Amino acid sequence: MNISRRTLMRGIGAAGLAAAAPGIFSPAIAQSKPVRIGILAPRSGAMGTVGECGIRAVQWATERMNKDGGIAGRPIELVIEEETSPKDTIERFRRLVLQEKVDCVQGLISTGVSLGVAPVAEEEQALLIMWDGTTQDGVKEAMPKSQYVFRSTDNECEAVMASLLSIKYFKGKIKRIAGINPDYSYGRNNWEAFQQILKRAGVEVEVVAEQWPKVGTMDLTSHVAALKAAKPDFIFSSMLFADLPVFMKQGSAAGLFEGVNLALPAAGWQINQLKKEFMPENIVFGHNTLYFALPNASPLQKAFVEDYMGRYKEAPSWEADRAYFALAAYKAGVEAAAKATGRWPKLTEIIESIPKQKIESLGGPGQFRADKIAEQTFYQGLSTNQNSYDFPTLKTVDSFTADQLQKPPGVDFWEWLKTSKLPV
Amino acid sequence: MSTPTSAPATVAPAVSPSLWRPSGLISFLVIIAAMAGLPLVASTYMLTLMVPFFGFAIALLGFNLLFGYTGLLSFGHAMFLGIGAYAAAVMTSKLGVQSLELILLVAVAAAVVIAVPVGFLCVRYTRIFFGMLTLAFGMLFHSILFKFYGLTGGDQGMRVMRPLLFGMAFEGGKTAFITGPFYYYALGLLTLLGCAMWRIVRSPFGLHLTAIRENAQKAAYLGVTVSRMRLAAYVISGVYGAIGGVILAVTIGLADPEIVYWTQSGNLVFMAVLGGSGAFAGPVVGGLAFVLLQDTVMSATQYWRFVMGAVLVLIVIFFPRGIAGLFGDAFARLKRGS
Numbered sequence: 001m002n003i004s005r006r007t008l009m010r011g012i013g014a015a016g017l018a019a020a021a022p023g024i025f026s027p028a029i030a031q032s033k034p035v036r037i038g039i040l041a042p043r044s045g046a047m048g049t050v051g052e053c054g055i056r057a058v059q060w061a062t063e064r065m066n067k068d069g070g071i072a073g074r075p076i077e078l079v080i081e082e083e084t085s086p087k088d089t090i091e092r093f094r095r096l097v098l099q100e101k102v103d104c105v106q107g108l109i110s111t112g113v114s115l116g117v118a119p120v121a122e123e124e125q126a127l128l129i130m131w132d133g134t135t136q137d138g139v140k141e142a143m144p145k146s147q148y149v150f151r152s153t154d155n156e157c158e159a160v161m162a163s164l165l166s167i168k169y170f171k172g173k174i175k176r177i178a179g180i181n182p183d184y185s186y187g188r189n190n191w192e193a194f195q196q197i198l199k200r201a202g203v204e205v206e207v208v209a210e211q212w213p214k215v216g217t218m219d220l221t222s223h224v225a226a227l228k229a230a231k232p233d234f235i236f237s238s239m240l241f242a243d244l245p246v247f248m249k250q251g252s253a254a255g256l257f258e259g260v261n262l263a264l265p266a267a268g269w270q271i272n273q274l275k276k277e278f279m280p281e282n283i284v285f286g287h288n289t290l291y292f293a294l295p296n297a298s299p300l301q302k303a304f305v306e307d308y309m310g311r312y313k314e315a316p317s318w319e320a321d322r323a324y325f326a327l328a329a330y331k332a333g334v335e336a337a338a339k340a341t342g343r344w345p346k347l348t349e350i351i352e353s354i355p356k357q358k359i360e361s362l363g364g365p366g367q368f369r370a371d372k373i374a375e376q377t378f379y380q381g382l383s384t385n386q387n388s389y390d391f392p393t394l395k396t397v398d399s400f401t402a403d404q405l406q407k408p409p410g411v412d413f414w415e416w417l418k419t420s421k422l423p424v
Numbered sequence: 425m426s427t428p429t430s431a432p433a434t435v436a437p438a439v440s441p442s443l444w445r446p447s448g449l450i451s452f453l454v455i456i457a458a459m460a461g462l463p464l465v466a467s468t469y470m471l472t473l474m475v476p477f478f479g480f481a482i483a484l485l486g487f488n489l490l491f492g493y494t495g496l497l498s499f500g501h502a503m504f505l506g507i508g509a510y511a512a513a514v515m516t517s518k519l520g521v522q523s524l525e526l527i528l529l530v531a532v533a534a535a536v537v538i539a540v541p542v543g544f545l546c547v548r549y550t551r552i553f554f555g556m557l558t559l560a561f562g563m564l565f566h567s568i569l570f571k572f573y574g575l576t577g578g579d580q581g582m583r584v585m586r587p588l589l590f591g592m593a594f595e596g597g598k599t600a601f602i603t604g605p606f607y608y609y610a611l612g613l614l615t616l617l618g619c620a621m622w623r624i625v626r627s628p629f630g631l632h633l634t635a636i637r638e639n640a641q642k643a644a645y646l647g648v649t650v651s652r653m654r655l656a657a658y659v660i661s662g663v664y665g666a667i668g669g670v671i672l673a674v675t676i677g678l679a680d681p682e683i684v685y686w687t688q689s690g691n692l693v694f695m696a697v698l699g700g701s702g703a704f705a706g707p708v709v710g711g712l713a714f715v716l717l718q719d720t721v722m723s724a725t726q727y728w729r730f731v732m733g734a735v736l737v738l739i740v741i742f743f744p745r746g747i748a749g750l751f752g753d754a755f756a757r758l759k760r761g762s
Contacts, residue, residue, distance in 0.1 A: 043726045082726060085682040086581065087672065088718075091473065095723065098469035098599065112579045116678040119583065123598035123677075183570070184579035 034077035035070065035334075037062075037327065038096030040107035040117070041131070042083045046216045046241040047109050050269055050319045054107065054131055055080060056312065057320035057362070060304060061327050071331045072338040083108060086116030093117050097126040106326040108133050109319065111155065111186060118149045127347060129330060131322035134373070150329070150354065150372045152322060156413065157405040158286045159190035159238055161380050162265030163197035164422060165284045165398055169382060170234065170261050171203060178209035178232035180223055180247065182239055187212065189413075190238035190265065196417050208232050213243060220247045224254050233260060240266035245273040252278035265380070271392075272314040276385045279392050283383040290321035290363035291379035293393050301362050315389070318363065325361040325376065329368060332357035364399075371409040375402035448704025449622045451748070455708055456615050463607065471603035472675075477715045478610040479505075479671030480695060484707035485621045486664020487692050492701035493625055494657045495637030496547070499555045500562025501692050503542075504662045506569065506684030507535050508669020513582035513679035524587040524609070524674070531666040539662030540655070547654035550640070562689055569681040581680030584673045602675055610671045617664060622704065624660065633657050694732075698739055700746025709747050 039058060042051035062076045070076050079100045081092040089108075096102045104127045108114040114133035121128035129150040166174065179194070181187030191210070198205055209230035211223040220243065227235065235256075239247055244267060251257055257280045267274060268287035292305050292315045304324070308316045333354030337345035345353070355368040364377035378401070381394035404423045407416035459478075463471055483505055490496045511531035515521040521530075546557045569576045576582065586594075586601060589609050594601050624630050632653045635643040644650050673679045682688070691714070699710020717735065721728040743750055 044729065082722060082728075085685075086678050086680045087476070087676050087683065088722075090676050090678070091476070091719070092722065094472050094599070095469055095719070098472065099467065112581060112680055112682070115580050116676065116680065119677055120598065125597065185573070188573075 033074060035074045035104075036077050036079055036100065036102040037330070038093075038100060038102035038105040038107075039078055039080045039323075040083045040089060040092060040096070040105060041080070041323075042109055044082070046243070047083075049242075049272075050317060051083065051107075051109060053317050054109070054319040054323035056308065057304070057316065058106070058323040058327055060307060061324045065327070065331060072335045072344065074344075076327075083110065083113055086113050089113045090116055090120050093120055093126075093128075094124070097124050103127070104129060104330050106323070106330070107131050112184070114151075118146065118151075121149050122146060124148075125347075127330075127351065129326040131319060131326055146372055148351065150326075150368055151374065153289070153374045153376055153378075153402045154406050154413070155186050156189050156193050157378055157402055158265040158288050158380070159193045160197065160405045160417075160422075161378050161398075161400055162236070162238075162263045162284050162286050163194045164400075165380055165382075166194075166234070166236070166261075166263045167198065167201045167203060168398075169282075169284065171201070173261060174198070174203055174205055174234045176208045176230075176232045177205045177234045177236060178207070178211075178227050178230050180209075180211040180213065180220075180227060180235065180237045180239065182215045182241070182243075183212040184215065187238055191236065193417060194236045194263070196414070197422070200418070200422070205234075213239070213247075215241055215243065217243055218246050220250050221254075223247070224250050224256055227251070228254055228256050234262070235260055236263045238265050240269045242270070242273070244270045245275075248274060249278045252280070269317050269319070271317060274391050276390055276392065279383070279385065281383055281385050281392070283392070284380060285383040285392060285394060286378075286380045287394070288318035288321075289325075289361070289366070289376040289378060290316065290318040291394060291397060292316055293387075294363075294379065294397065298360065298364070300360060301364075304362050315391070321361055321363040321376070325359055325363075325366055325374065328359050328361055329354055329357060329366075329374075332359055366402075369409060373406070373409070375406065377401050378405060448706075449619075451703070451705040451751075452618050452622070452708060453615075455705060455712070456611065456618070459611055460608075463603065468599060468603055471607055472599060473715055473719055475602050475607055475610055475675045476672055477712055478614045479668040479675065480692075480711040480715065481614050481668070481708045482617050482671065483665045483668030484692060484695055484699075484711050485618060486661035486668070488696055488701055488704075488707045489621065489624065489633070489657050489664075490661040491693075491696055492703075492707070493630060493637060494633040494654060496550065496654065496657070497555050497693070498546075498558040498658075498661075499686065499689050499693070500558035500560070500565075501661070501665055502684045502686070502688035503558075503562040503565045504535055504539070504665025505669035505672060505688065506565060506679070506681075507531065507538060507662075508666035508671075509584070509673035509676075509679035509683050510569070510576065510582065510669075511666065512584045512587070512670045512673040516585035516587060517583045522585065522588045522593075523591060524589055524670075527587060528613075528667060528670055531670045532663050535662045535666035536659055539659040543655045543658035543662070547651055547658055559686060559689070562684060563686060566681050566684045566686075569684060576681075579681065581678050584677050584679055586677075587674060598677070606674065613667065613671070617667065618708070621664070625704065629653070629656065694736055696746075697736065698746055700748030700752075702745050703748035703752065706746055706748035709751075713747055 041054050042048055062078055066075050079102055083089050096105050106129045108130045109132045111133040114130055127148050130152050132152050134151045134154055179191045181191045209227050213223050263284035265286035267285050333350050336357055337349040337353040355370050359366050366376035368374050377399055379399050381396040381398050383392040384395035385392050387393045407413045487501050490498055508531040511534050512527050515527045542561050546554055589605055594605050632648045636650055640650050695710040695714045696707040698713050700706030721731045
């Protein structure tokens with residue numbers, strides 16, 4: 001083959017241009033590839049609205065972070081799959097990891113599902129950062145020492161805080177207690193924690209009724225009647241799905257709440273559905289890690305709440321904060337590890353880096369502990385209907401950090417409840 | 425209430441399975457052969473999807489003995505999936521027994537112990553009454569799993585640890601285990617149980633079941649012990665369900681109450697109808713189609729339930745003999761053409 005001088009010069013010129021062009025044929029080409037984040041969240045059923053709230057928040061965060069350079073210079077790309085039953089969600093998780101080849105999976109709200117998925121994440125050696133779904137039984141039995149799974153704050157934190165605030169605000173008025181809690185581990189643990197904290201505080205009470213509706217039960221009239229017949233002066237309910245507004249509506253219609261004080265540690269999940277017309281005031285009302293109307297909110301929270309309420313015409317719940325926190329923790333972990341190594345970090349380096357990062361989340365500061373369980377800021381208080389919304393807000397805002405409400409690493413929750421120094 | 429001697433068969437398909445030629449066994453073995461070669465061409469993820477399909481296929485073979493051959497539609501058959509799944513969970517997590525063969529034996533024994541009394545009560549009824557009774561027992565079992573949380577883990581279920589296959593432990597990650605040795609173990613089990621079911625439906629016992637489905641009264645006049653035959657069919661279908669449940673539980677790594685919920689029983693009915701309960705291999709085809717369809721639709725849209733529902737409606741209205749019926753017709757046309 002004859003190569004003419006012109007062809008040779010053209011070739012050399014092209015090669016020189018390619019070599020001179022910044023970034024071409026350099027590792028940066030690989031680094032401009034998006035970081036793929038798999039999201040597993042419910043989109044229908046009892047947890048559908050909550051899952052959607054988390055998805056909206058993570059989409060908002062992605063948009064914002066991508067404008068700011070993504071994660072260590074790589075844009076974020078979301079791959080969303082639905083959280084359903086444990087079996088199907090495990091299959092979705094495998095799809096994200098094996099088929100979609102995501103860099104990290106985030107999400108999960110149901111405890112039952114997360115207990116199924118988390119061991120699979122460990123087995124697949126895939127990074128999983130959970131939004132929610134961390135009950136005591138799961139922490140203790142299913143995942144004693146996780147390597148790839150980062151879990152949310154203990155689900156019982158909100159019950160511990162609501163119990164403490166019940167004592168703070170209603171001590172002396174609590175004599176006959178009744179509980180109506182969802183019939184699964186979360187509800188049972190919360191009700192037990194409430195009673196133990198009352199006992200520790202020296203509040204002598206009589207348990208006059210215990211009701212255990214199945215999650216998603218939409219006719220609660222028999223439960224309401226049973227509670228009314230028991231004549232409690234205090235009702236504790238950690239109901240948190242679409243059944244909570246139904247309970248409040250039916251209870252209000254039956255006059256159940258007249259002369260009765262209430263604690264609803266997880267009511268913030270259903271904030272938009274809890275309308276003033278059936279909501280009594282002065283309820284110990286839990287917003288978990290995001291109170292949308294926090295008076296001294298950070299600029300980040302204000303920007304999010306404004307955008308969210310403007311776009312969706314409703315208030316965001318704490319799942320938005322959990323979703324944001326998970327993504328922000330991953331971003332912070334990757335960027336710190338990338339800075340330390342001078343390259344895109346390996347998975348083990350990211351995992352090692354995440355617990356060292358302090359995260360500014362929507363609801364306030366937070367951080368993962370060394371045992372990969374989150375510590376965030378919790379908000380609850382007494383409710384009021386004196387506001388411009390059609391649902392209650394807080395007239396007093398109490399905030400605790402998770403280290404005040406959550407057992408330390410390696411300690412049994414029930415033992416910790418008996419011996420810890422509680423903030424109230 | 426209807427009795428065995430007076431009840432006409434209603435839920436059975438109009439066309440006898442025996443008329444579905446080419447032989448259902450050949451169709452079944454073609455699927456098995458395709459599955460055996462799949463690891464050579466399919467992605468790892470696709471293989472992880474196929475193992476639950478093997479579990480469903482085994483359960484569906486049993487389900488169809490009851491539905492397609494005997495004319496009894498169970499709405500609570502997921503109970504047997506749960507029996508198998510929880511047998512695996514108790515054996516591996518609580519008792520430390522890792523041998524899968526032993527787990528399968530225990531699952532079969534548990535299924536028989538539960539299927540005999542439940543079946544004894546249910547098979548005395550037919551049509552909607554049988555369906556409602558099986559649904560009631562299924563939900564009763566679900567409530568037991570859900571409520572006795574000290575024993576069953578309640579909503580959180582119980583872990584299913586990785587079992588030993590023929591006494592051998594396998595190194596590597598869970599995915600490698602599922603898509604490697606366990607894939608072929610489950611496929612082997614499906615092959616064995618499929619061949620056994622083929623023998624069952626072609627035996628005098630199977631013909632008795634078909635006769636009962638066609639006309640229970642006439643079958644009784646001819647000397648068929650209707651209740652006993654129905655009970656035997658129910659117990660065998662329960663055993664298949666439990667074995668399928670073991671395969672599912674090992675793949676998922678968890679036994680939880682959702683596996684016995686009525687929606688799961690509904691899925692089994694869906695799979696059988698989708699594939700065509702009138703053909704021997706129909707439900708197996710339906711199981712495969714269901715798994716692939718659900719996987720695709722779930723990833724494509726959040727309204728996947730709507731799509732699945734629409735597919736079921738279309739199948740029932742336009743293709744009552746399911747996918748197998750479509751293939752059967754196409755094959756018959758080809759044959760006529762040639």
